[in-house]
């Protein structure tokens with residue numbers, strides 16, 4: 001079983017209804033956002049419709065439930081009220097360090113031993129190293145993408161203690 005604990009509108013998924021995956025998020029929402037590449041009127045409708053409403057800081061699952069987790073939390077700390085990026089990706093609160101620390105801890109708790117965590121982070125506002133400092137686990141390898149090279153994909157393995 002795979003977990004996406006903060007799935008948003010599942011934009012990164014090739015199959016947004018992947019049957020092996022449990023999709024979670026705190027919100028259920030239909031949004032119309034600005035996207036000039038999408039429709040003639042420059043808008044796009046996004047649906048955030050998780051299988052389960054949940055909080056990645058306190059996951060409603062037993063230890064060692066998932067073999068693979070894709071953790072893509074909000075990466076914005078500052079955003080205006082009308083920000084379409086914040087509407088699309090969510091926004092972190094003032095306690096974002098604690099929220100992400102708890103998110104990482106919960107991911108590793110619900111991962112099976114030898115389970116894999118894929119962590120995605122865009123460092124426009126917060127540097128990747130500052131976020132990786134919030135977990136004692138170290139990524140094995142990763143990949144940098146995006147037009148400005150600010151989106152990072154990190155791979156972790158939950159090792160036997």
Ligand SMILES: C[S@@+](CC[C@H](N)C(=O)[O-])C[C@H]1O[C@@H](n2cnc3c(N)ncnc32)[C@H](O)[C@@H]1O
Pocket residue numbers: 005006007008009010011012013024025026027048054055056057072073074075088089090091
């Ligand atoms: C970067 S977006 C995810 C984008 C998604 N991976 C995609 O492909 O579209 C982050 C999501 O985390 C959700 N979120 C924020 N805080 C959360 C929390 N404490 N628990 C679960 N989801 C949360 C937001 O609602 C937002 O949809």
